[in-house]
Amino acid sequence: MDLKPNLNSPVLADQVPVNMSNLGRSATSAPYWAAFSSNLHLTIPKRRTFPNKLDDVRISGWLDAMQESSPPRKKINKDINFDTASEEADALYLSWVKIYPSAISSFEKITNYAKGKTVALFLDYDGTLSPIVDNPEHAFMSSAMRTAVKNAAGYFPTAIISGRSRDKVHGFVGLNELYYAGSHGMDIIGPVKDSKRVSNHPNSIRSTDEQGKEVNLFQPASEFLPMIDEVFRSLIKNTKDILGSKVENNKFCVSVHYRLVDEKSWDLIAQRVLDILKDYPRLRLTYGRKVLEIRPVIDWNKGRAVEFLLESLGLNDRDDVLPIYVGDDRTDEDAFKVLRVGGKGFGILVSSVPKETNAYYSLREPLEVMDFLISLVRWKKTEM
Numbered sequence: 596m597d598l599k600p601n602l603n604s605p606v607l608a609d610q611v612p613v614n615m616s617n618l619g620r621s622a623t624s625a626p627y628w629a630a631f632s633s634n635l636h637l638t639i640p641k642r643r644t645f646p647n648k649l650d651d652v653r654i655s656g657w658l659d660a661m662q663e664s665s666p667p668r669k670k671i672n673k674d675i676n677f678d679t680a681s682e683e684a685d686a687l688y689l690s691w692v693k694i695y696p697s698a699i700s701s702f703e704k705i706t707n708y709a710k711g712k713t714v715a716l717f718l719d720y721d722g723t724l725s726p727i728v729d730n731p732e733h734a735f736m737s738s739a740m741r742t743a744v745k746n747a748a749g750y751f752p753t754a755i756i757s758g759r760s761r762d763k764v765h766g767f768v769g770l771n772e773l774y775y776a777g778s779h780g781m782d783i784i785g786p787v788k789d790s791k792r793v794s795n796h797p798n799s800i801r802s803t804d805e806q807g808k809e810v811n812l813f814q815p816a817s818e819f820l821p822m823i824d825e826v827f828r829s830l831i832k833n834t835k836d837i838l839g840s841k842v843e844n845n846k847f848c849v850s851v852h853y854r855l856v857d858e859k860s861w862d863l864i865a866q867r868v869l870d871i872l873k874d875y876p877r878l879r880l881t882y883g884r885k886v887l888e889i890r891p892v893i894d895w896n897k898g899r900a901v902e903f904l905l906e907s908l909g910l911n912d913r914d915d916v917l918p919i920y921v922g923d924d925r926t927d928e929d930a931f932k933v934l935r936v937g938g939k940g941f942g943i944l945v946s947s948v949p950k951e952t953n954a955y956y957s958l959r960e961p962l963e964v965m966d967f968l969i970s971l972v973r974w975k976k977t978e979m
């Protein structure tokens with residue numbers, strides 16, 4: 596596929612977020628973009644392993660990850676010269692975006708490649724279709740975005756792939772013309788197509804959706820439901836004294852939010868979560884944007900969900916299909932990787948700061964995602 600803008604990218608493929616935690620510290624400490632050298636080599640460490648024996652080491656490992664998980668919002672800090680800092684940040688972003696070009700400025704290149712192909716759209720929800728907000732219950736998408744997604748789904752097979760529970764993300768998006776994969780792809784409603792691999796899968800069952808349409812329901816982690824429910828209740832009980840924490844039941848996984856928790860208590864929240872997980876060796880801990888996520892130890896993620904949906908749609912292993920995945924978070928990297936490795940299609944990372952990624956392109960924020968979707972529809976209409 597001749598879409599690679601960054602074939603010779605020196606950026607490491609490993610998924611450790613760039614250390615953002617220096618932003619806002621003293622003027623003498625290195626800013627986070629110092630992690631890049633002038634030729635954009637990332638010099639951040641490879642993924643850490645967390646020793647099992649010493650709890651305090653484990654917790655401090657998770658604490659580092661939690662601090663790195665999301666760039667802080669710009670705050671006025673007396674100790675640093677913000678004008679210089681933001682100029683440097685802008686310069687760094689401009690260098691980064693040469694490696695991961697904007698999908699809007701590269702639109703012609705993308706559509707030239709897409710000509711004559713079926714474009715399949717995979718969209719993450721939080722941070723992609725809706726802006727990141729403090730309260731996860733208030734992550735509404737705008738009606739303009741809803742219209743853009745609805746129009747896109749009228750021309751391209753479109754699926755939402757979210758860490759939220761399927762019902763919840765469906766509720767936020769409110770459109771029936773899409774396919775939905777909740778719980779990081781562990782809960783998929785897809786079309787009924789003539790795919791033996793999909794319909795013979797042990798976790799795939801025929802069902803009907805709310806509109807009475809026949810669908811394929813795929814829940815590879817269904818046996819974990821009681822365990823997840825139990826852990827959810829323990830987490831609620833054991834974190835209720837940590838001001839600002841929030842535990843969210845995402846059906847096949849649980850999110851522990853610390854966005855509103857004082858940073859001084861982040862080690863406490865990590866400690867409580869790790870303590871509970873000691874009794875559940877079949878669950879694992881990952882992290883996203885100011886959130887710890889507890890999920891089953893199964894070989895399933897958003898990348899596998901993309902493969903499954905392509906297969907369900909009868910669009911897998913075809914040269915005339917171009918899957919595009921748009922997402923902002925670490926968990927979206929599994930999908931970017933699947934598309935990149937197979938040379939199947941490409942990912943678009945939504946980020947306003949430089950990050951390591953397996954995506955090919957970038958967009959700064961959900962508003963740009965909306966523009967991109969609108970442009971795709973406009974292009975498709977002229978193509979027909």
Ligand SMILES: O=P(O)(O)OC[C@H]1O[C@H](O[C@H]2O[C@H](CO)[C@@H](O)[C@H](O)[C@H]2O)[C@H](O)[C@@H](O)[C@@H]1O
Binds near residue numbers: 722732756759885886
């Ligand atoms: O896969 P996604 O659709 O991106 O879901 C990932 C997590 O998104 C939500 O949390 C994030 O967005 C919240 C609302 O903007 C924000 O408050 C939080 O800090 C972010 O981590 C959702 O609440 C989680 O359950 C999802 O796992």
